[in-house]
Amino acid sequence: MSRLWRSTLPMTIGIMGLLGFNLVDAAFVSRLGTAPLAAQSFTFPLTFLIIGVQVGMGIAIAAIVSRTLGAGEDARARRLGSVVVLVSGGLLALLMVGLWLIRAPAFHLLGANDQELSLIEQYWGPWLVASWVGAMAYVLYSLFRAHGNTRLPGVMMLVTSLLNLALDPLLIFGLGPVPGFGLAGAAWATLIAFVIGLMVTTFKLLQEEWIAVQGLVQEWRDSWRQLTGIAAPAILSQMMPAVSAMLVTAIVATLGQTQVAAWGIACRLETFSLIVVLALTMSLPPWLGRCYGAGRWQEVRRLMNLVARIVIIWQLVLGVVVALLAVPLSRLLVGNEEVGAALVLLIPWMLPSYAFLGICMLVVSAANALGWPLRATLLSFLRLFVCFLPAVWLGAELDGLRGVAIGAAIGNLLAGIVAWRLYRQAIGGLGKPSRGPVESATA
Template structure:
């Protein structure tokens, strides 16, 4: 999963690097779309968490017939839900982007990019739901391979569609979105053919299963989805804060956001692969094994994130030079990298605790932790830093917010484990 996540997030960074060659305005236009893209991702990840949890628990109970019904139900319901959300975001895109701070010139670029990007988001969501189904059945290899394959397809198509080749002109910013559409469509085609070869989906009894599973699904997906929707909401507020510092800072922030997701690849892989394992331990009330797994994950995250964070921070000028051709964007990106990347070690601890909470029967606690991280720790520090010291204060505020969130999440986890052990003893 780490290899797959690296390749998937890597192609998003490659998108931004190619777009940066078009100029600061196209890069800023793409950056304005990130919060709404994260909104779609938040919904799909929340649903994916519920998919993996319900199906893995059902398989653990050896109820294969119900697992097949759940598989068919969640794939169809997920496609409809994301499709409706994408339509809403297209219809309301102008007032939304104006609210985020885009001007009329940037809005023209956004409009040409946003339609194919929404199509790509819908295809990507369906692909993700398929990944969740495979992970629930214990197969992480196919999702990882498909992530790598779609990333390579996108990498090959990006320069052709953005810049053109020979007599065929490029599509500019929109070309990046169309490359993603074709990459995800290719992956979805392969995933569909593999699903047909399995016995994981049922076509009958879905209505009755929907009635039976609606409340359990909502009990997991509801808090998880709200928790996943908080980051895009916070990202909207963050980009509004960043926009007050100018278009150059918005462009640098967009590149820093891409670097953030790439540097967090191990954390993201753990948040996808660890919950099904924790869920089975939860079903067996094996809290000692839960602690062993979580402590191992904490150590991996701390060592990895500190190592990669410090290394990238030291190489910030050269990384910024590779990602952007604009001197001011490069300088501001280097400042953001030096402060923010090392702080992702404690951010990773927070992400692990939130992910584990959804698997261990603490969905409300996980949701509240997400809210505290973003709206109590992160955004206030971000705003205060921007007000006091511009770009440098912005970067320092983000780092301080991440550190506070990781510390609070660790305390929440320890209390949850102690409470669970007491219940077992009683």
């Protein structure tokens, strides 16, 4: 318990800062008006695509490198770290270029009107560059986590958040000789903060000597099947939320600009409220990966039962408290009364349901670390396209934005129940003589 807490606490503080700046961005942008806030909200689903790829690569690094270290192959772990960092950079760069080229038709399909699209044009270019830099920083953070160092990633995420917080009002609204860039200023503030964070993290990584410069081509030839076998399902399972977010945004867009703006704030509040869960999904896989490499399945059971209890209790308490404070919180986050009233409809239903969403996220992360990538992908699909989306669509049809909130809560509840049942089925008798630890290709 104490070791898990020491690993998770720095990540919790770091993620609090990193996700906090998304919420702060939205709070500042809301002061520009409903249209800029709605325009920023339309970019959130495509941003999920970027996050999906970077998190998938991070999962691959944490799983592969931690398993290799658990097996005592330190030199190979350094080569693998270098290979995954290089592959991640190229893959993410191609994704950014693609998202820039399809920007107009993509945002039109999501429901953005011409006014919102003109605002998105100002924001999307610098935001894509900032996203690439931030994604590369995240990949390096994952390498640190794989080696058991969660302190530096946590510190750097907090530092970049504070830098963004300081730069946001300056670049959005302007001050003295510094002109205000409006919505685009939020992207420029993030880019500057991420560049500084990536530079510091790269320097620290080189000091640790956890990467190699020789033997990388041969390592890629030897390991590409293992890498893609973990990374591809992880990326796919992490990109499914992006597809889901696009579809939900399109559903909410039919309700009006105010509803889209409120939904954008609610999505940022969701990620911020899941800080502890996200920290656990980052700190737990290296531990599970080492247990996997050593065959310590009883320890896996103990860890999973512990973190599941933590997630349920924490998220339920937090959700109820935030729901009770929905009105003052909406006034703090949103400068527009109509958007604030719409946000109040969403919070009481959605926030408590994140206890069950957290269980689902935890099981998906653990499944990738424990050699069950196919189960992780299946679970992500079931959560989004069987439990969540149908409930949200039906809710919107029956009761507008309130129905969307109720549907989302029901979807999260079902996803948590399904996830834990699948985990219990998978863990079964692992560790006993009659069972093997690795999921078969057809599982």
